[in-house]
Amino acid sequence: MSEHPVNTVLLHEMGFRVTAQRRTVLEVIAASPGHLTAEQVYERARKVNPHISLATVYRTLNVLTEAGLIKQRHISPDHARSHFETAEAQDHFHFRCLNCGRVVEFRNDAAVRLFVDGLRGVPGVGRILDICTCVEGYCEACAPQAATR
Amino acid sequence: MSEHPVNTVLLHEMGFRVTAQRRTVLEVIAASPGHLTAEQVYERARKVNPHISLATVYRTLNVLTEAGLIKQRHISPDHARSHFETAEAQDHFHFRCLNCGRVVEFRNDAAVRLFVDGLRGVPGVGRILDICTCVEGYCEACAPQAATR
DNA sequence: TTCCTTGCAAAGTATTTGCAAGATT
DNA sequence: AATCTTGCAAATACTTTGCAAGGAA
Numbered sequence: 001m002s003e004h005p006v007n008t009v010l011l012h013e014m015g016f017r018v019t020a021q022r023r024t025v026l027e028v029i030a031a032s033p034g035h036l037t038a039e040q041v042y043e044r045a046r047k048v049n050p051h052i053s054l055a056t057v058y059r060t061l062n063v064l065t066e067a068g069l070i071k072q073r074h075i076s077p078d079h080a081r082s083h084f085e086t087a088e089a090q091d092h093f094h095f096r097c098l099n100c101g102r103v104v105e106f107r108n109d110a111a112v113r114l115f116v117d118g119l120r121g122v123p124g125v126g127r128i129l130d131i132c133t134c135v136e137g138y139c140e141a142c143a144p145q146a147a148t149r
Numbered sequence: 150m151s152e153h154p155v156n157t158v159l160l161h162e163m164g165f166r167v168t169a170q171r172r173t174v175l176e177v178i179a180a181s182p183g184h185l186t187a188e189q190v191y192e193r194a195r196k197v198n199p200h201i202s203l204a205t206v207y208r209t210l211n212v213l214t215e216a217g218l219i220k221q222r223h224i225s226p227d228h229a230r231s232h233f234e235t236a237e238a239q240d241h242f243h244f245r246c247l248n249c250g251r252v253v254e255f256r257n258d259a260a261v262r263l264f265v266d267g268l269r270g271v272p273g274v275g276r277i278l279d280i281c282t283c284v285e286g287y288c289e290a291c292a293p294q295a296a297t298r
Numbered sequence: 299t300t301c302c303t304t305g306c307a308a309a310g311t312a313t314t315t316g317c318a319a320g321a322t323t
Numbered sequence: 324a325a326t327c328t329t330g331c332a333a334a335t336a337c338t339t340t341g342c343a344a345g346g347a348a
Contacts, residue, residue, distance in 0.1 A: 017302055017347050038338080053305050058338060060303095074228040074283070080312080081337060082228070095274050104274055108267040114260040119284060124253040125244050126292030130285045134223070135268060136278055143275030166322050166327055187312080202330050207313060209328095229337080230312060303346075310339070321328070 007069065014067050024049045025060040026069060035073050035083035074132055075103075091131070097139035104139070156218065163216050173198045174209045175218060184222050184232035223281055224252075244284040248291035 008018045008026070016022070028044045029036060036044070042057045061084055064070045073083040075094050091112060095104040112131060119125050137143075157167045157175070165171070177193045178185060185193070191206045210233055213219045222232040224243050240261060244253040261280060268274050286292075 019303065019347070021304075051305085055306075055339080056304055059340095062339095074223060079223045079228055079231070095268060095271065095277075097275070098278065102273065104271060106268065106271045106274075108264055111260050111263040111267060114263055115257055115282070115284070118257040118260060119244060119255065122244065122253060122255045124251065124288050125255075125284075126246070126287045126289040128244075128284055128286040129247065131282065132285075133264070133280065133282045135264070135274075135280050138275045138278070139273050140275040168321070168328065170329075200330085204314080204331075205329055208315095211314095300348085301346105302348090304344085306342095306344105308340085311337085312335100313337105314335070315333085317331095319329085319331105321326105323324100323326085 010069060011064075011067050016063055016067060020049060021045075021052050021056050022060050022063065024052060025057060026064060029064075029070055029084055030086050032085075035075065035085040035089075037081050037083055039081075041084065071130060075134065079134075093133040093135065095135040095137065095139075097142050098136055099138055099142035102139045102141075159218060160213075160216050165212055165216060169198055170194075170201050170205050171209050171212065173201060174206060175213060178213075178219055178233055179235050181234075184224065184234040184238075186230050186232055188230075190233065220279060224283065228283075240280070242282040242284065244286065244288075246288035246291050247285055248287055251288045251290075253288070 008023055011022065011026075012018050024045045025041060027048070028041055032044070038054070038058055038061055041061065042052070042054050045052050045057060061070070061072070061082075065072050065084070069087055070084050071087050071089070073085060075083050090107070091109075092105050092107050095106060096102070115131060116128055119128055157172055160171065160175075161167050173194045174190060176197070177190055181193070187203070187207055187210055190210065191201070191203050194201050194206060210219070210221070210231075214221050214233070218236055219233050220236050220238070222234060224232050239256070240258075241254050241256050244255060245251070264280060265277055268277060
């Protein structure tokens with residue numbers, strides 16, 4: 001994992017100190033496709049640096065989010081817990097089946113563009129940084145049974 | 150508030166028992182424009198029926214959501230806590246300023262339609278029941294300062 | 299040397315649950 | 324009468340925080 005050089009320059013430029021823990025957390029997220037929960041980041045980070053604590057992971061996730069190096073996501077299956085991914089990750093959305101919990105990822109750049117364009121006309125809206133869309137319903141397998149309910 | 154007759158028939162038809170507490174919670178939500186947190190529902194409900202408990206409010210919110218009488222929302226300002234509104238409420242979305250916390254509500258039916266249409270082509274997706282979109286960025290007032298950061 | 303960051307444990311917030319008593323069908 | 328609901332308090336899940344020790348600048 002240490003073969004993945006991560007961008008700590010930005011962190012430094014923003015006045016944050018570059019510590020081993022912060023580097024590790026950033027490495028873990030950069031090396032993982034998709035998104036991780038704080039707990040998952042913690043599990044993977046402690047394999048690299050066993051002395052990292054969960055509290056530090058949480059604090060680091062907040063710092064990295066502030067610095068714009070990672071993005072915090074709220075994915076439909078469980079809104080209670082946050083998920084994190086690199087800021088460079090391409091936008092994707094989640095459809096979740098209310099019956100079986102299955103999650104399908106999808107993209108829809110045209111709709112996003114329409115959303116963003118529409119927002120430009122809304123008074124009070126300045127710069128748009130992130131859009132999070134969660135769709136809920138029934139998957140193909142569950143839709144038939146769900147209809148009876 | 151009791152002048153608002155609420156639809157308990159659906160509840161009954163689905164095999165749920167119609168209790169004073171459930172009627173109260175439904176009335177509270179139906180009488181409130183916008184969305185309420187569980188805590189807010191609790192506060193308003195106990196003014197009507199002082200013996201209702203917070204646990205019952207939570208259980209009732211889940212029942213009513215299952216029954217399709219209300220909708221659960223996860224709104225950007227605090228994803229940690231759920232918000233509820235009547236199922237009839239028209240879809241609207243939230244833009245939140247990351248700097249000052251200001252929230253702007255907006256609608257974009259065309260974009261939603263495009264989203265839904267796009268989802269029809271995605272394998273695994275059956276019936277779509279709900280879409281929740283949260284947008285984050287900087288409001289007009291905060292955008293200039295934020296640019297320097 | 300200054301002051302930011304960490305680890306630990308404790309606290310906080312939102313929500314769920316076990317169980318006995320009570321209400322609905 | 325049978326079964327679902329409620330209230331209470333305790334439990335759970337995720338995240339934050341106070342404080343003293345440690346580390347980056």
